Amino acid sequence: MGIEILYVFWFASIIMVGGYIVWIKKTSCKQSIVNERKVCEERIKFDSDIIYKLAFEDELTGLYNRRKFLIEGNDLLQSSHLAHQYALLSINIDKFTFIRSIYGYHTGNEILIKTAQIIQELTAKNGICGRRDDAGFAILFQIQEVGDISLLYESLAARISKIKIKENINYGLQILVGAAIYPTHGSRMSELYENVKFVEDQMRKNGNKTFQIFDNELKETILRQQVIAMELQEAIKNKEFILNYQPKIDTLSQKIVGMEALIRWKHPKKGFISPNEFIPIAEQAGLITEIGKWGLMEACLQNKAWQDKGYEKYIVSVNISAIEFYQEDMLDSIKETLKTSGLEAQYLEIELTESMTIIDKKQTIAKMKAIRALGVKIALDDFGTGYSSLSYLKVLPIDVLKLDQSFIVEIERDHVSKCITLSIIDLSRLLNIETVAEGVETKEQAELLSAMGCNMIQGYYYSKPIEADLFEERYMKIV
Incomplete structure (x- = not known):
């Protein structure tokens, strides 16, 4: 047992990240105690990085996953103390399931990766982004006025529509974007998400819009x-x-x-x-x-x-x-x-x-x-x-x-x-x-x-x- 017994309390670490429990264990080796400690530290750091990625990053795109996006989003909103306006955008690739069934999973994944890259490039300076679900992304970014949301939507729509994986194939990509504004439409991410989802549902029902900002009067009318x-x-x-x-x-x-x-x-x-x-x-x-x-x-x-x-x-x-x-x-x-x-x-x-x-x-x-x-x-x-x-x-x-x-x-x-x-x-x-x-x-x-x-x-x-x-x-x- 030797070294393992000597460092049992140091090696036997329980790490909880995002609800996952991981047991880090270093097997016995014939190195000195100092070298052993160094190797273990490197191993723990390596394992921690893996755990972090599994818990907080989307495996395909490298963006925040839904859980991490909500955490970071709430931190960002709370730190602003109502001093700034933020917009939460949901971005869905329209008819993505159909597109993937026609061109295959590999092409579908490439489309998602390129979409994520475009979103990252357009929001890197003043916001965060994440992947919500199969064909859905989310952005939280600071705005000066409501018109900033429309400008971002237009940029996203234009660039995503031009995505090419194979030459001479136009995938006809179109995005559906719903938006809600902090603090007007909610003071927490959960409230903003709820209102964005409401907008998404209305766009799907009506079928004639690809972009809509949440409106309290509209919601009251729909609920009525x-x-x-x-x-x-x-x-x-x-x-x-x-x-x-x-x-x-x-x-x-x-x-x-x-x-x-x-x-x-x-x-x-x-x-x-x-x-x-x-x-x-x-x-x-x-x-x-x-x-x-x-x-x-x-x-x-x-x-x-x-x-x-x-x-x-x-x-x-x-x-x-x-x-x-x-x-x-x-x-x-x-x-x-x-x-x-x-x-x-x-x-x-x-x-x-x-x-x-x-x-x-x-x-x-x-x-x-x-x-x-x-x-x-x-x-x-x-x-x-x-x-x-x-x-x-x-x-x-x-x-x-x-x-x-x-x-x-x-x-x-x-x-x-x-x-x-x-x-x-x-x-x-x-x-x-x-x-x-x-x-x-x-x-x-x-x-x-x-x-x-x-x-x-x-x-x-x-x-x-x-x-x-x-x-x-x-x-x-x-x-």
Whole structure:
């Protein structure tokens, strides 16, 4: 045992680095005690360097690993004492898994190494960098103003996009970068990381951004949307939706000729929530079809109930979203609704937006024809706001064209809006399509539209959307 026993307390060292426990042991040798100590010290130093690299460095790129980056980042922030601004950036190589599957792991690793080198070069003077995960890196660097972040992003994007491993191969590398600012968006690395991750999630969902800086208002909006999405499920179960009705007035007789059913959400605690807010969320959450089917059924049941009371028979218009329209069972759903409610098809009108009709023209026109074959009318809503031309009207199987409010608002004082509106009305008349002007708010607008030959008017000038009981009281007349 000899030397080993003599120096057991000196040789037998337990070193903990980053949660790893390592036993350093020097075997016996025939050197002098002084030489033995020197050899052991060198061995311990060598082993310590290895342990440090294993614990704190990324093996492939040599950058800090996630753990070390967080430690160094927190130290850097704490030492600044809020005197400086720092930006935390997450950098992800877009579609890296796909690129590596095509060109192989070796090429993928080379891309990561070159990316790391670029990041190091651009942040060496005023920041630190690390590798977070497979294709993700992170930077924490000092900034003078928010614009510094954009400049760094542009430099990174430009240089990384030009990475070449093999000649004549363009990998089309693109990076997704999310950023959060210290101390505005957090005083610790964990807070900044959380907000950067939020930004990353939003970019992936939207799919139309490659760079975004965290925004507190945006986060509050998204969190509110998430709450609404959860509450919408309860709203469906608890039957918290109601339909309001807005009359359509004939421009010549000035009498009601129909009504549009508009959904409203009466939240038990928050009151009425605007459909402009909850409808897009319902579409994203996959709830719009169920809500839409309820709205269609409720409108048909209500219209039939009014007819059964002996009131004059009117057409009720119901909006259908693109998601509902392209469901395979859409036509069967309309048939079932008419059968269950007992409403004759001629008293139902389905409203589609102009943008829906250009998604898949062939399929759209076929479905529109199938709906009309049932006897149901079709109205094209918001015309003039999409990408179709007036000539497109001749191929669409529609009965009614609704002029968008954006034209109506300017019709009195804007010559272009007036000319466009008049052209649409004249062409619709030639094609035997009725026109409805929506969003009419003044007497002058109503008179001008009537003089142009518009068939129907809808808007606050006559009535805002109101609940069924009040609508019945105001507009329903016994035949």
